[in-house]
Amino acid sequence: MRWSSSFFHTASRVFNEYPSWSKSVLVCTVISGGGAVAFCDVKPESGNESPKKKVVVLGTGWAGTSFLKNMKSTSYDIHVVSPRNYFAFTPLLPSVTCGTVEARSVVEPIRSITRKSGVNIHFSEAECYKIDQKNNKVFCRAVGIKDKKSGVQEEFSIDYDYLVIGMGGRSNTFNTPGVEEHAHFLKEVDEALKIRRKVVELFERASIPSLPVEEKKRLLSFVVVGGGPTGVEFSAELHDFVHEDMALLYPELKEYVKITLLEAGDHILNMFDKRITEFAELKFARDGINVKLGSMVVNVGENEITAKERSTGRVVSIPHGMVVWSTGIGARPELVEFMKQLGQINRRALVTDEWLRVEGSDNIYALGDCATINQRKVMEDIAVIFSKADKESSGKLVLQEFKNVVGDIIERYPQVDIYLKKNQMKDMASLLKKSQESGITVDIEYFKQALSKVDSQMKNLPATAQVAAQQGVYLADCFNRMELCERYPEGPIRFRGVGRHRFRPFRYKHLGQFAPLGGEQTAAQLPGDWISIGQSTQWLWYSVYTSKQVSWRTRFLVVGDWGRRFMFGRDSSQI
Amino acid sequence: MRWSSSFFHTASRVFNEYPSWSKSVLVCTVISGGGAVAFCDVKPESGNESPKKKVVVLGTGWAGTSFLKNMKSTSYDIHVVSPRNYFAFTPLLPSVTCGTVEARSVVEPIRSITRKSGVNIHFSEAECYKIDQKNNKVFCRAVGIKDKKSGVQEEFSIDYDYLVIGMGGRSNTFNTPGVEEHAHFLKEVDEALKIRRKVVELFERASIPSLPVEEKKRLLSFVVVGGGPTGVEFSAELHDFVHEDMALLYPELKEYVKITLLEAGDHILNMFDKRITEFAELKFARDGINVKLGSMVVNVGENEITAKERSTGRVVSIPHGMVVWSTGIGARPELVEFMKQLGQINRRALVTDEWLRVEGSDNIYALGDCATINQRKVMEDIAVIFSKADKESSGKLVLQEFKNVVGDIIERYPQVDIYLKKNQMKDMASLLKKSQESGITVDIEYFKQALSKVDSQMKNLPATAQVAAQQGVYLADCFNRMELCERYPEGPIRFRGVGRHRFRPFRYKHLGQFAPLGGEQTAAQLPGDWISIGQSTQWLWYSVYTSKQVSWRTRFLVVGDWGRRFMFGRDSSQI
Structure with missing residues (x-):
């Protein structure tokens, strides 16, 4: 029993700590106004005489800003390059x-x-506009006014020693004709202001x-494409604006207003719990927002938008005064070029390892929407994991040997964590026991079989502010403790090499997600599958968004x- | 004595009422948040069955808005046309x-x-874009997006029965080359925002x-042209912004910033009292704002501005990153065309009579910056005034005859008022007495001589928000009481016709003017030549501007x- 409890303690450290941690952070942020992107106010350390490393940070979105806010080490010279001299709280x-x-x-x-x-x-x-990985150099172009005579921009x-890329993504048009020309996007502050003026x-x-x-x-027919959180929240905001404010000032126009939400999938808010989706669809139906599910937009014209209904195959045209396009993100053109250099072809984002380091480079990091973590599969490494654990090269693992590496496995392969959690198994040993009740030693085949399903739990992180902000905090922490961790590595065992990794890999902690639905109603999906819908959730939303302000x-x-x-x-x- | 007091009472009603009225309004507005542009909240009168007159109002600036806010009569259908769907509090x-x-x-x-x-x-x-006076019609073009295919705007x-023109003016470039292309103006909200972004x-x-x-x-060399209240206030604001805010965020650039204020005249703020001008010039010198007096701008280039120094005749070039042009106003191109129709050639604004009616029309009114009142001279009308007063056609005025018309003279010719006030004469009789101590009757020659200097007191009203707002209130009041005043005219005697004018002519009441000088220092010139400078005046400024909000x-x-x-x-x- 004692053994089991100790083992459980080691193995489940990570996933047991998280839910409670995330809850307490949530409460904490609501009360204290702090939050994941907490403010740092640290004076420079004195007596550090070694030459400073040059860090170039590209972007001032969630990722870049969170990185910068959490940098405390004075052993770097940091140069930030971004076309926007501000951080924008994009969820608003x-x-x-x-x-x-x-x-x-x-x-x-x-x-x-x-x-x-x-x-x-x-x-x-x-x-x-260009990253020269070979010479550790980035090439930049000043934004804003050009030299009028020559038309050239400065x-x-x-030069950099480390490059941190947090340039974000761009709205993905899926090459639908007419989107660039006739639709509005909703990723930048400028775009939001354009929409406001246009309405x-x-x-x-x-x-x-x-x-x-x-x-x-036609002028007052507003079409929103994409039933994700942004499209849904925008539709709700627009509905409230029209009915609460514009109807008073333009009473004769109220009857002409129509809001249509086109979603290619079967439901809006499909990343949320079914209860939230249902509530949202019902509320929108009541509000008179016309939700068209299973509608693939095939063309956006100046005055009408054409969509194909998946169920019937019919092509429908909707006259519009404005289209807002919000269907997810794609790679920025500047980065596509760089991805080619790295041999990362046809990827939607820069591929990094679990330490946010860009694959094919050892001093370039990428985080936020422009990056995607290439989580290694357990099954790809199963042989090396086994041989690393099998210290005596006996071809069999005894329980103690397994115990010695299980923490590292969980740290290195978070899908194991998720699998254990999903299947409500308290520890790795029970996983193995399940496969092999008869003995206490394990050979490689059994080992493979026991872990065969864990990789199915792998999924890409969503392109959200929350992920980007946590990655920024993580990376800043790594940079702050770079020297220390060189000497005393704290990461898991290198299964394919010698020694340990310097740092623990990045691990995302989901703190929940909101979906404001208008009329002071908000839905929230919080950790532990806690669902909350209604006006009280709207107030929770107010508190959380207030506390998270920069x-x-x-x-x-x-x-x-x-x-x-x-x-x-x-x-x-x-x- | 009694006679004199009664006479004084009649004659000085106007100019005695004003200072006290203006003071009480000032106090009132500070305390109550009301003000000259007070809000009206009147329900439609019932039982009014006569067909409504159509009033078209052009413009939503101070004049138009003040007119609209004060319209209470429900016997009009009002159609407002303006390229801006909002009123802007321009002094801010x-x-x-x-x-x-x-x-x-x-x-x-x-x-x-x-x-x-x-x-x-x-x-x-x-x-x-066009006023058809003959057919009582205005032609309009919707602003904003054009039909992309045809390039045509709606x-x-x-049609109108009455037209009220309050379209304002445009920045006057005096045809200086390069101003339109390279300078910023500061008349509209858009322009102010452009300046903000540019800085x-x-x-x-x-x-x-x-x-x-x-x-x-060069980039951080800011040149302001025009030492009037706007140019001075902008220079002061820019100085504060640079030194209080930008210096913290761009410490390395502070030393490169230079603000130059070019004024063609001998002093900045030359419409203010000498003490204010001196204080402002001293403060700017202390602040490091480079005030160049007697500098006539001859050219504005992309990167440098050229000015001629009046005293030396030297031509000086100043490299600049931004030029803000604020040298007064001129006529809008749309109105120049209309002025030609009316035969008003080479005027800086639409000429109206003292009732704000456009000369050459009987149902078009103009007010605010786009209009100027053509005040009749006493000397032009002296013969008809005399003959109207001389009821018995004796060729001499006895004192009683004069007494009967003096109120009307003062009302019709405000310059008489000002002259009396300036010369500290209590009433018209003393003016006459001065000329003719010997008797109590007056012949036309003496009458002429007595009034010979009053016309020198005529001056055009300044192009300020205060004038425009008061004109709006005045005109709305006339419209509200149109029917009543048709029946019971309340204006002065028609010296050139029969009966009385329907309304009293418009009379401007100067409530004082502020000149914010930065660093929480403001100068104010208040009625009664009361001068106030310093931080307390800044607080007065805060209170007055708060109270005057719309x-x-x-x-x-x-x-x-x-x-x-x-x-x-x-x-x-x-x-």
């Missing part, structure tokens, strides 16, 4: 589109985020007295905006 | 350029301003590591913005 972008919160309230200049950290951080507002290059413009145009009714109806300024502004919206509604001035 | 635009207040905080949708008035008001977001026409962009560009120092200096929403937001600025500084995210 759907609220920006209708003026529920203002754009300024969800952004914070990257310089003011990094100013107090004590780390030497320089920022350049520029785009990186260019420069920066008001459409109402103003529809008010022109000489316009025929058909044209008014600065006290944005926190103050976002809360102020919500208050202003309750008191005075949303503004429809066309600026 | 210099604060918007640097993010002291947000653009959204100084605008209010015109529909929400007029929604509660109970008057039938329709709004179209469009530009009026056009429509509106941050210039700092970002100057941060590019590869840039030579000379180029950094809605509780903007009041809440502007005060919130000031608070945010005190706590967190100004935002420099480039959105």
Whole structure:
């Protein structure tokens, strides 16, 4: 019993710690205003005389900013390159589109985020257009105004010792014709502001007295493509804006407004629990938002959008005044070029190992939406794992030998964790026992059989702010402790080499996800499959989003905006 | 004595009432949040069956909005046409350029301003491109997106019974080459936002590591043309923004920043009292703002601006990153065409009579910056005034005859008022007495001589928000009481015709003017030549501008913005 409890303790450390940790973080952040992306305010250490390593960070989104905020070591010179000199709290972008919160309230200049950290951080507002991996150099181009005479933009290059790529993705059009030209996206602050202006413009145009009714109806037909959290939240925001605010100022137009949500799959919010999906679909039906499931968009025209209904094969055209395209993300063109250099062809993102290091490089890291972790399969490594565990090369593992490596296996292959959790097995030993009740030694075939199903639990991490932010924290922590961990590696055993890995691999902790549905109703799927729907969840959403703000300024502004919206509604001035 | 007091009472009613009225309004507005542009909330009167007159209002600036807010009569159908669907509190635009207040905080949708008035008001977001006076029709073009295929914008026409033109002016470039292409203006919200983005962009560009120092200096050389209140306030705002906020985030660039203010005249703020001008010039010298007086700009290039020094005749070139042009206003091109129709050639604005009616028309009114009142001279009318007063046609005026018309003279010719006030004469009689001590009758020659100097007191009203707002209130009041005043005219005697004018002519009441100078210092010139300079005046400025806000929403937001600025500084995210 004691053995079992000790074994259980070792083996389940990781996945037992997480749920409770994640819950406490959740509570913590709600109460304290801290959160995963906590502010660091550390003064430079003195007496560090070794030459500083040059770190170049590309991007100031969730990944890059979270990395920068958590950098505490003064042994680096950091140069940040991004076309945006600010960090944007992207989960509030759907609220920006209708003026529920203002754009300024969800952004914070990257310089003011990094100013107090004590780390030497320089920022350049520029785009990186080329990465020269061979010479450890990035080539950049200043954004903004060109030299009018020559039409040339200022260019420069920066050397690096380490490169951290957090450039994010771009909206994926799946090469649907007309999307680039006629649809609006919702990934950047600029795009949210464009949508806001366009919505008001459409109402103003529809008010022109000489316009025929058909044209008014077309102008006020809003089509949202993609039933993921962004598309759903935008539809809900738009519905509220129209019915709570615009209906008062443009009462004669209310009857012409139509919101259509096109989703290629069978349900909206299909990454959420079925109960949430059902609630959302019912609520939208009640609100008069026209949800069309199984509709594949085949063309976006200036005035109409064409979709194919999967069930009937029919092609349907919908006249529109505006299309918002929100169907997931693809690779940025600058990175596609770099991926070719690395031999990563036809990937949707830069492939990294479990330590976020880009495959094919040893000093380039990638995180956030532009990266994907290539988790190694247990079955690919099964032979080396076995031989590493089998210290005496007996061809058999005794329980003690197995015990010695099980922690490392779980750390190195998180799918094992998930498998154990899903199958409610308390420890690795019971997995083995299940396969082989008769003895206490295991040969390679049994070992393979026991682990044969764990790889099915592997899945890519979602392209969310949460993942990017955690990766930033993780990588900054690695950089902060680089020297220490060189000397005292803390990662799992290298099954294919000698010694241990320097760091533990990155492990994502899912803290839950919200889906605001409008009318002060929000659905949330929290860790432990805890589902919460309704107005109380909306208040939870307010608290969590307040606490997660990157600065006290944005926190103050976002809360102020919500208050202003309750008191005075949303503004429809066309600026 | 009794006679004199009664006479004084009649004669000085106007100019005695005003200072006290203006003071009480000032106090009132500070305390109550009301103000000259007070909100009207009147329900439609019932039982009014006569066909409604169609009023078309062009413009939603100070003049148009103030007119709309004060319309209470339900006997009109009002159609408002403006390219902006909002009213902007323009005196805060210099604060918007640097993010002291947000653009959204100084605008209010015109529909929400007029929604509660109970008057039938329709709004179209469009530009009026032609006025057909003969057929009582305006031609308009919807703003915003064009039909992409045909490139045509939606056009429509509106009939009117009365037309109210409040389209404002445009920045006057005095045909200086390069201004349109390379300078920024500061009349519209868009322009203020462009300046804000540009300032941050210039700092970002100057941060590019590869840039030579000379180029950094050029980029951060800000040139403001025009030493009026707007130019001075913008310079002060920019100085504060650079030194209070940007210096923290871009410490390495602080030394390169230079602000130059070019003024063609001998002093900045030359419409203010000498003490204010001196204080402002001293403060700017202390702040390091380079004020160049007597500098006539002759050319604005992409990277440098050329000015001629009046005193030496030297031509000087100043490299610049940005030029802000703020030298007064000129006529809008749409109106120049209409002025030609009316035979008003080479005028800077539409000429109206003292009742704001456009000369050459009897149902078109113009107010605000696009209009100028053609005040009749006393000396032009002296013969008819005399003969009207001389009821017995004796060729002499006895005192009683004069007494009977003096009130009308003062009302019709405000310059008489000003002359009396300036010369500290209590009443008209003393003016006459001065000329003719010997008797109590006056012949035409003496009458002429007595009034010979009053016309020198005539001056055009300044192109300010205050004038426009008061004109709007005045005109709305005339429209509200149109029927009543047709029956019971309340204006002065028609010296050139029969009976009385329907309405009293428009009379401007100057409530004072502020000049914010940065660093929480403001100068104010208040009625009665009361001068106030310093931090307390800044607080007066805060109170007055808070009270003058057009809605509780903007009041809440502007005060919130000031608070945010005190706590967190100004935002420099480039959105």
